[in-house]
Amino acid sequence: MRILAVDIGFGYCKATDGRRSQAFKSIVGEANPAAYSESLLPGQEQAARHFDIGGESVFVGELAETQSRGRGFTLDPAQFLSQYAKTLGLAALVPFVDHSDPVRLVTGLPISLFRRHREALANSLIGRHQIGVYNAAGQREEKTLYVEKVRVIPQPFGSLYNLMLDSAGRVSQQRYTSEKIGVIDVGFRTCDFAIADKTRYSERGSQSTDSGICLAYDAIANALREKSGVQVELYRLYEAINAGSIKIRGERHDLGPLVQRAFSQLAGRIATEANRLWAEDWDIDTIVLSGGGGAVLAPYLKGQVAGEVLPVPADQDARLNNVLGYWKYGNHVWGQAQALSA
Structure with a gap:
């Protein structure tokens, strides 16, 4: 039995087994036959992204x-959950399991x-799933993904569990169990606000808004148009924003001022x-x-949010905070301590 975690976000899908993690864009597309499928340069091969799931052959x-x-990419919650979430979630889990291994899974929702x-x-995630997995050479492997139990928790609590628990699911940071903690979790589509008062969920102080990072991306895309x-698709702006510029039809556009604004x-x-909610x-x-x-908004939020705001560690991928917390919570709930050195 293995404990896994998956965070099926509108922007990125993330998964971990506590030892390894992966993240890929939350895009599902039809699998086209390729005339040439090998990488142009040695060492450039990537993780499997071609699957047969639910009778459909897809790229993710x-x-x-x-x-x-x-290509399928949406910010509509109903459409995302009904059409893409299962495919993305199962595809993200495939590299972490062997054929028919029983899995206990933790995931979350805004x-x-x-x-x-x-x-x-x-x-949609529980049960046995027959999946065809294709490698870079187009060779197909049959794999049964057996999810025997699923826990779904409020998404921002993953970040709190990541701070509070160690890899065996034990409490390692007592302050988070005895204090009143606010979490601001800025995802791609949503921004979740949550309060844990001595680990107890506060309904009054917790809610989701539509203030995800996609609002900033949309403003940048409109300015570029x-x-x-x-009209640049939002998911094609990820790398450009990190690089600080984008080339469109041969012309280089500086994104610095647009991003800052x-x-x-x-x-x-x-x-x-x-400040209003709390x-x-x-x-x-x-x-x-x-x-x-x-993580990207931390410098801009500094001084605007009332209260003590913990700095975001520069050496950590903040996209993985929730999914790592889900995994630790799974170890806590099911009592299956999985030491990283095992």
Whole structure:
């Protein structure tokens, strides 16, 4: 029996077994037959991204982005959960399991989607799934993914468990069990605010808003359209924003000023939401920023959110905070301590 975790986000899908982790863009595309499938340069091969799942042959992640003629990417919650979440989640888990190994799985949902969709998400992932896995040479391997149990928790609590628990699921940071902690988890589509008061969930101080990092991406994409006449898909901006520029039809566009303006505006919106939501929770001891969006917005949020905000470690991938916390929580719940050195 293995304990795994998957975070099926609107922007990226992340998974871990505690030893290894992976993240890929939340894109699903039709699998096109390729005339030449090998990498152009030795050593450039990537993880499997071609699968047969549920009777369909699909590409996921960056392979879908670059190779699929028909691509599926959406920020609509109902469409995402009904059409893409299961495929993305199963594809993310495949590298971590052997054929028919029983798996216990922890995943999460934004607070706004948790009550309505947690049972449906759990039911879609639990059970035996027959999956065809293709390597870079196009060779197909049959694999049965057996998920025997699923736990779905509010998404931002993954970040809290990641801070609170060690790899065996034991409490390692007592302060997070005895203090009142606020979590601001900035995802791609949503921004989740949550409060844990001595580990107890506060309904009053927890909610989701639509202030995900996609709002800033959308503003940047609209500005680029005005300059170039090209509507750049949001998922194609990830690398460009990190690089600071993008080339469109041979012309290089500097993204620095656009990014600074968009991120500043979004940070102001999130800070206003947090300060308003937590106006009566003036006794919060510490505020934790999480998610890929939380990491990039941290410098812009500094000084705007009322309270002590923990700095975001520069040496950690903040996108993995929730999924690592899910995995630790799974060890805590099921009592299957999995030491990293085992």
